[in-house]
Amino acid sequence: MKKLTKQIVVNYHAFMAEKFDVKLIFRKGDIPQEVYDVFPSLNQFCNETITVDTAFLNNYAITIPNPFGKTLIYLPWVAGVVTRVSLYNQVRRLAHECQHAVQIKHEGDTHFAASYLGSPAMRANYESLAMHPELEIHFWYYGKPATAKTLSSMANKLKAYRCGADDIAVTEKHLVAYNKIVARGSVSSEAGKAAIGWLEERV
Numbered sequence: 001m002k003k004l005t006k007q008i009v010v011n012y013h014a015f016m017a018e019k020f021d022v023k024l025i026f027r028k029g030d031i032p033q034e035v036y037d038v039f040p041s042l043n044q045f046c047n048e049t050i051t052v053d054t055a056f057l058n059n060y061a062i063t064i065p066n067p068f069g070k071t072l073i074y075l076p077w078v079a080g081v082v083t084r085v086s087l088y089n090q091v092r093r094l095a096h097e098c099q100h101a102v103q104i105k106h107e108g109d110t111h112f113a114a115s116y117l118g119s120p121a122m123r124a125n126y127e128s129l130a131m132h133p134e135l136e137i138h139f140w141y142y143g144k145p146a147t148a149k150t151l152s153s154m155a156n157k158l159k160a161y162r163c164g165a166d167d168i169a170v171t172e173k174h175l176v177a178y179n180k181i182v183a184r185g186s187v188s189s190e191a192g193k194a195a196i197g198w199l200e201e202r203v
């Protein structure tokens, strides 16, 4: 297992923010108003898909398309500070969100938002692709691929995104297949490549 330090994780957040041209919003106390300011009413916008309430924002990171500036990434932790989220999970989860930033850049803010929120199947697809860097970082960190149990729990996270059993099953199959590629040492996601390339030189 690799050894992460607070300082490395702080610097990693700065590196990833710069690399993927995103603004990170850390959760210190209350949910920052900025999270709600981007869309006139994020809650209303997400109402049919994810309920962005305090419970959600206590536990989930969220990447917010922002037609007025940099893509925002809200993180329910402060970089390098371990309360409920370990240093490893900060690293892994930030890479996941940065992969969403890549998706947003490829598709444009409005198109991404409409597709992501438009159907559970599309949402599951975006999420499973954003899990690629997580599997890559898992392999880098532990020196072995994620277990079937981990893959299953990753896929089941999509329940919170109002994806149904069929979308979750498809996602789990996808993760099992991609994990086999990762187990051969492949790192092909943009966020995984950037993260592991940077970390390799420092950890």
Ligand SMILES: [Zn+2]
Pocket: 096, 097, 100, 127, 130
């Ligand atoms: Zn995601």
